[in-house]
Amino acid sequence: xxxxxxxxxxxxxxxxxxxxxxxxxxxxxxxxxxxxxxxxxxxxxxxxxxxxxxxxxxxxxxxxxxxxxxxxxxxxxxxxxxxxxxxxxxxxxxxxxxxxxxxxxxxxxxxxxxxxxxxxxxxxxxxxxxxxxxxxxxxxxxxxxxxxxxxxxxxxxxxxxxxxxxxxxxxxxxxxxxxxxxxxxxxxxxxxxxxxxxxxxxxxxxxxxxxxxxxxxxxxxxxxxxxxxxxxxxxxxxxxxxxxxxxxxxxxxxxxxxxxxxxxxxxxxxxxxxxxxxxxxxxxxxxxxxxxxxxxxxxxxxxxxxxxxxxxxxxxxxxxxxxxxxxxxxxxxxxxxxxxxxxxxxxxxxxxxxxxxxxxxxxxxxxxxxxxxxxxxxxxxxxxxxxxxxxxxxxxxxxxxxxxxxxxxxxxxxxxxxxxxxxxxxxxxxxxxxxxxxxxxxxxxxxxx
Amino acid sequence: xxxxxxxxxxxxxxxxxxxxxxxxxxxxxxxxxxxxxxxxxxxxxxxxxxxxxxxxxxxxxxxxxxxxxxxxxxxxxxxxxxxxxxxxxxxxxxxxxxxxxxxxxxxxxxxxxxxxxxxxxxxxxxxxxxxxxxxxxxxxxxxxxxxxxxxxxxxxxxxxxxxxxxxxxxxxxxxxxxxxxxxxxxxxxxxxxxxxxxxxxxxxxxxxxxxxxxxxxxxxxxxxxxxxxxxxxxxxxxxxxxxxxxxxxxxxxxxxxxxxxxxxxxxxxxxxxxxxxxxxxxxxxxxxxxxxxxxxxxxxxxxxxxxxxxxxxxxxxxxxxxxxxxxxxxxxxxxxxxxxxxxxxxxxxxxxxxxxxxxxxxxxxxxxxxxxxxxxxxxxxxxxxxxxxxxxxxxxxxxxxxxxxxxxxxxxxxxxxxxxxxxxxxxxxxxxxxxxxxxxxxxxxxxxx
Numbered sequence: 001x002x003x004x005x006x007x008x009x010x011x012x013x014x015x016x017x018x019x020x021x022x023x024x025x026x027x028x029x030x031x032x033x034x035x036x037x038x039x040x041x042x043x044x045x046x047x048x049x050x051x052x053x054x055x056x057x058x059x060x061x062x063x064x065x066x067x068x069x070x071x072x073x074x075x076x077x078x079x080x081x082x083x084x085x086x087x088x089x090x091x092x093x094x095x096x097x098x099x100x101x102x103x104x105x106x107x108x109x110x111x112x113x114x115x116x117x118x119x120x121x122x123x124x125x126x127x128x129x130x131x132x133x134x135x136x137x138x139x140x141x142x143x144x145x146x147x148x149x150x151x152x153x154x155x156x157x158x159x160x161x162x163x164x165x166x167x168x169x170x171x172x173x174x175x176x177x178x179x180x181x182x183x184x185x186x187x188x189x190x191x192x193x194x195x196x197x198x199x200x201x202x203x204x205x206x207x208x209x210x211x212x213x214x215x216x217x218x219x220x221x222x223x224x225x226x227x228x229x230x231x232x233x234x235x236x237x238x239x240x241x242x243x244x245x246x247x248x249x250x251x252x253x254x255x256x257x258x259x260x261x262x263x264x265x266x267x268x269x270x271x272x273x274x275x276x277x278x279x280x281x282x283x284x285x286x287x288x289x290x291x292x293x294x295x296x297x298x299x300x301x302x303x304x305x306x307x308x309x310x311x312x313x314x315x316x317x318x319x320x321x322x323x324x325x326x327x328x329x330x331x332x333x334x335x336x337x338x339x340x341x342x343x344x345x346x347x348x349x350x351x352x353x354x355x356x357x358x359x360x361x362x363x364x365x366x367x368x369x370x371x372x373x374x375x376x377x378x379x380x381x382x383x384x385x386x387x388x389x390x391x392x393x394x395x396x397x398x399x400x401x402x403x404x405x406x407x408x409x410x411x412x413x414x415x416x417x418x419x420x421x422x423x424x425x426x427x428x429x430x431x432x433x434x435x436x437x438x439x440x441x442x443x444x445x446x447x448x449x
Numbered sequence: 450x451x452x453x454x455x456x457x458x459x460x461x462x463x464x465x466x467x468x469x470x471x472x473x474x475x476x477x478x479x480x481x482x483x484x485x486x487x488x489x490x491x492x493x494x495x496x497x498x499x500x501x502x503x504x505x506x507x508x509x510x511x512x513x514x515x516x517x518x519x520x521x522x523x524x525x526x527x528x529x530x531x532x533x534x535x536x537x538x539x540x541x542x543x544x545x546x547x548x549x550x551x552x553x554x555x556x557x558x559x560x561x562x563x564x565x566x567x568x569x570x571x572x573x574x575x576x577x578x579x580x581x582x583x584x585x586x587x588x589x590x591x592x593x594x595x596x597x598x599x600x601x602x603x604x605x606x607x608x609x610x611x612x613x614x615x616x617x618x619x620x621x622x623x624x625x626x627x628x629x630x631x632x633x634x635x636x637x638x639x640x641x642x643x644x645x646x647x648x649x650x651x652x653x654x655x656x657x658x659x660x661x662x663x664x665x666x667x668x669x670x671x672x673x674x675x676x677x678x679x680x681x682x683x684x685x686x687x688x689x690x691x692x693x694x695x696x697x698x699x700x701x702x703x704x705x706x707x708x709x710x711x712x713x714x715x716x717x718x719x720x721x722x723x724x725x726x727x728x729x730x731x732x733x734x735x736x737x738x739x740x741x742x743x744x745x746x747x748x749x750x751x752x753x754x755x756x757x758x759x760x761x762x763x764x765x766x767x768x769x770x771x772x773x774x775x776x777x778x779x780x781x782x783x784x785x786x787x788x789x790x791x792x793x794x795x796x797x798x799x800x801x802x803x804x805x806x807x808x809x810x811x812x813x814x815x816x817x818x819x820x821x822x823x824x825x826x827x828x829x830x831x832x833x834x835x836x837x838x839x840x841x842x843x844x845x846x847x848x849x850x851x852x853x854x855x856x857x858x859x860x861x862x863x864x865x866x867x868x869x870x871x872x873x874x875x876x877x878x879x880x881x882x883x884x885x886x887x888x889x890x891x892x893x894x895x896x897x898x
Contacts, residue, residue: 026764030617030764031617034617034619035616035617155764155765155766155768156768157610157613157614160609160610160613160614161606161609161610164606164609164786164789164790164795165606165609165782165783165786166782166786167484167785167786167789168479168480168483168484168781168782168785168786168789169782169785170483298750298771301747301750313782314778315479315604315778315779315781315782316604316772316773316778316779316782317604317772317773317779318771318772319604319605319770319771319772319773320769320770320771320772321768321769321770322747322767322768322769323765323766323767323768323769324765324766324768329763329764329765330764330765330766332617332764333614333615333617333618333762333764333765334614336616336617336618337613337614337615337616337617340613340616340617341613344797344798345794346613346795346796346797346798347795348793348795349793349795
C-alpha cells in the first residue's frame with residue numbers, strides 16, 4: 001500500500017483555508033475551538049488538524065468569527081498557501097470557478113489534499129479533477145485526496161455514502177431535493193403564497209440571492225445531480241446536456257391540482273437508468289425538473305429549507321437521507337468530516353471510485369402532469385386528445401375544477417409514461433391552439449413507489 | 450502511519466466466512482458473482498476480495514446459493530479459518546454469542562480483521578472488543594479492523610455515518626426504529642388488527658421467530674441502541690441497565706387514542722442527553738419503549754419492515770436515515786461495504802472512535818401517555834388526579850372517548866415532562882385502585898420536533 005505524504009504521526013495535519021465567509025467561519029470555529037486545533041484548545045493533540053493559514057481578499061475586513069493569530073496567519077495571496085510545503089491540505093471555501101479552480105488544481109498538483117464545497121467547480125471539471133488526482137498519485141509516492149461532501153446537500157452525508165455504501169450494490173435511481181431555497185419557496189406556495197411574494201420573502205430572509213437564477217432555474221440542482229450521477233453510475237454527464245427546468249412556471253394552481261391527486265410539488269434532480277420491464281438496465285437519464293411527489297413519498301418529507309435524497313438500488317430497495325441543505329454549521333460539518341477523513345487516512349483514494357460506460361439518454365421516460373390554461377370554448381378536450389394521439393402520448397386522466405372564469409380556465413392532463421421529447425412537442429402543439437393562453441406547464445410525476 | 454498486514458497489492462483480500470445462512474448466502478453471491486471474486490467473475494482483479502473458506506456445521510446440507518468449489522473450500526471446523534495464515538478477514542454470520550464470540554475474538558487476536566452483523570455479541574462485549582483491537586494494533590505492526598455496519602438497521606449506513614460524519618459535531622439525541630418485525634406488527638395494528646393475529650401473521654411470513662421474545666420485548670432494539678449510544682456519545686452503556694419495554698401491552702385502543710392526537714405508535718430506541726434548558730448537556734439516558742410519534746415526524750415515515758434513525762446534533766439539527774432493517778440483500782450489502790472498506794483500507798481504525806465519560810442516568814425525562822382501563826364508577830378522575838399530584842406528575846390532558854362498555858372503559862392521560870421513575874410509581878399506584886382493570890399502559894411521547 002502506498003504510504004501518504006500527508007499522514008505523519010509526528011505532527012498534525014496543517015490546513016490552508018482559502019476564503020473566510022459564512023462557511024469558512026464555521027469550519028474555523030469547529031476545527032480550532034471545538035476540536036482543539038487552536039493553541040488554546042484543551043483537547044489538542046497531534047491528531048487534531050490546525051488551520052495555519054487563511055487566504056482572504058481583504059485582510060483588514062472584520063469577520064464574524066475570531067481568528068487566533070498565534071495559530072493562524074492571514075494572507076491575501078493564494079500562492080502563499082498552494083506553494084507552502086508545510087501545508088498538507090487546502091480547504092477551498094471561496095466559491096466561484098475562476099481563481100478557485102486554479103487554487104484547487106495547483107494544490108492537488110503540489111501534492112496537497114483538497115476539501116471543497118464548490119459544486120459548480122466540481123460538476124464542470126469532473127474529468128479534469130479525476131485525471132489530476134490520478135496523475136499526482138500515480139507513482140505511489142503521494143496519496144492526495146479530493147473530498148467534497150459539502151458540495152451536495154450540505155448536511156447530508158450523501159457523497160461519502162455513495163462512495164462507500166454501495167460497493168456491492170447496483171443503483172437504479174437517485175432522486176434528490178438538493179436546493180433549500182426552492183424547497184422553502186415551494187413549501188410557501190403550497191400554503192397559498194404567490195411565486196413573486198415568496199421569492200421576495202426568501203430574498204429578505206437571505207435564503208435567495210439578489211439574482212436568484214441559479215436556484216430558481218435549477219442550475220444549482222443540475223450541478224449537484226451531475227455529481228451524484230457520476231458517483232452513483234460511474235458515468236460523466238455533461239451538465240450542459242441535462243434537461244433543466246426550474247420552478248418559475250409553477251403557480252398556486254398547480255399546487256391545488258397536486259393536492260387533488262394526493263401530491264405535492266418538489267424541485268427534484270433525477271438520475272435514473274431507463275427500464276422497459278422494470279429491470280433498470282437501460283440508458284442513464286439525468287434531468288432536473290419540478291416533480292409531482294405523492295404525499296406519502298419520502299421526498300415529500302423534506303420541508304422548509306431541508307434536503308432529501310432517495311436511492312433505489314438492487315440490494316436495498318429504497319433508502320433515504322434527509323437533513324439541512326445549507327447553512328454555516330451544516331456545510332462546515334461536512335467539510336470537517338472530510339478533513340478528519342483525510343487526517344485519519346480513511347478518505348476515499350479516488351473521488352469518483354466507480355467507472356462505467358453506461359449510455360446516456362437524457363430524453364427521460366415518465367408519466368407527466370400538464371396544465372393547460374385556456375379561454376373556455378368548444379372542442380378543447382377534443383383538440384388536446386387529437387394532439388396527444390398525434391404524438392403517441394397516452395392520456396391517463398383529465399382533471400378540471402369547475403370553471404369560475406371562462407376567460408382564464410385551466411385543465412390538467414396526466415399521461416401514461418412517455419418520453420420527455422414527446423411531451424415537449426405535445427406542449428408546443430397545444431401552445432399553438434387558439435384557445436390556449438400560454439405554454440402549458442408540464443412536469444414529471446412520481447407514480448410508482 | 451502504521452502499514453497494515455492485510456493490505457497487499459500483490460494479492461486480493463482473502464475472506465473466511467463463518468456461517469452460510471440467509472445473510473451469508475447473500476454476501477457470497479455479491480462478492481463472488483457480482484464483484485467478480487469467484488474464478489469466473491469477469492471483473493476479477495487483484496483488488497476484489499475472495500471468500501476462500503466457508504465454515505458450516507454440516508457440509509452436506511443443501512444451500513440456497515451456489516458455492517464455487519474451485520475458489521472456496523467448505524470446512525466444518527472454525528479453527529481452520531481462525532488459524533489460517535492465508536485468511537485476512539473473518540466474516541462472522543453464524544449468530545449467537547457463544548462460538549461466534551470465540552471466533553471473533555480469536556480471529557482478532559490472530560491479526561485478522563473481522564466483519565460481523567451480530568448486534569447481541571457486540572452490545573454484550575463492547576469493551577472487550579475495543580480492548581482486543583487496541584491490544585492487537587498497539588505496536589503498529591498490525592492494523593486489524595472490526596466492522597459491524599450490518600449489526601444495526603441492516604441496510605442503513607448508520608454505523609459508518611456515526612463513525613465518520615459527526616467528528617466535528619455534538620450529538621444531542623439519537624432515536625431509532627431498529628426492528629423491522631415489530632414495526633411491521635405495529636403498522637398492521639394501526640390498521641385495526643389485534644396483537645395476537647398480527648404476531649401469527651408475522652410468524653407465517655417469516656418476519657417473526659417462533660419465539661418472538663427478542664423482537665416483541667424490545668431486546669433486539671436494546672442491543673442496537675446500546676451500540677448506537679456508544680458510537681454517538683462515547684459512553685459504554687450496560688444493556689442490562691437500559692429500561693426496556695416492548696410492544697406486548699399495546700392494543701388497538703392505543704392506536705385509536707394516538708390517532709386522536711395526530712400520532713402513531715413506534716417501538717423506538719432512544720439515546721439522549723438530558724437537558725434542563727434545551728442545552729442537552731446533562732446525563733445520557735438510553736431506553737427502549739413504544740413511543741407516541743407525531744404523524745409528521747420523520748420516524749413516522751418508516752412503514753412495513755422499514756427502519757429509520759433520526760439524529761439531533763449541534764451542527765446539523767435533525768438528520769434522518771431510512772431503509773430496510775433486515776433481509777438477505779440489505780444486510781449482505783452492509784457487510785460487503787464493510788469488507789470493501791477493509792480491502793481499500795478506509796475502514797475506521799477504531800470501531801468506536803469516540804471516548805467520553807458522560808454520566809449515565811437512564812431514568813429518562815419525557816412527556817408520557819398513560820392509558821387506564823377501568824370499570825366505570827364515581828371518583829375515577831379525582832383518584833387519578835390525586836395520585837398524579839402525589840408523585841409530582843403534572844397532567845397535560847385527559848382524553849376519554851364516550852364509554853360504550855361500562856365494565857371495560859378506558860381513559861388516556863398525558864403528562865408534562867417528568868421522570869420515567871415517577872410515571873412507573875404513578876402507574877403502580879393506579880393499578881392498586883379498585884376500579885382499575887389492569888396495569889396502565891404507558892409510553893413516552895415525542896412532543897417537540
